Amino acid sequence: MEHRVLPRSNSARLCGGHRKVLHHNPSEGAEMAMSSILNADDIKKALDAFAVAGSFDHKKFFEIMGLRAKSFDEVKKVFLVLDADNSGFIEEEELKFVLKGFSKDGRDLTDKETKEFLRAADKDGDGKIGVDEFAALVKE
Ligand SMILES: [Ca+2]
Numbered sequence: 001m002e003h004r005v006l007p008r009s010n011s012a013r014l015c016g017g018h019r020k021v022l023h024h025n026p027s028e029g030a031e032m033a034m035s036s037i038l039n040a041d042d043i044k045k046a047l048d049a050f051a052v053a054g055s056f057d058h059k060k061f062f063e064i065m066g067l068r069a070k071s072f073d074e075v076k077k078v079f080l081v082l083d084a085d086n087s088g089f090i091e092e093e094e095l096k097f098v099l100k101g102f103s104k105d106g107r108d109l110t111d112k113e114t115k116e117f118l119r120a121a122d123k124d125g126d127g128k129i130g131v132d133e134f135a136a137l138v139k140e
């Protein structure tokens, strides 16, 4: 499998002897990655705007946190954080916890919000969100 070349960041981490296993605490690792792309205050503002269950609006959410204005590469980095199991897609169960990917204080989406979010993003109808679908949704 030719794509299994060890990424540079991985080998650096191993050489440093600091073997932090990120997936044991996904929200902590996610927050570190997010804060390198997005402003923490903007993330908080976006989460606060939809703190009430049932109020989630992905367009406003992406706009408030400033993700709409980011480059494809940056949006892709956000996508990679949200794809917690590294499957290459954001599946429905990952989408439900999408706000926690931005901040550990984020609430879970309701089933209805999750389904609406998925339906808005899933243009090819395979039931999951690919990186191109995610980037397109952010820019909508
Ligand atoms: Ca996934």
Ligand SMILES: [Ca+2]
Pocket: 121, 122, 123, 124, 125, 126, 127, 128, 129, 130, 133
């Ligand atoms: Ca899809």
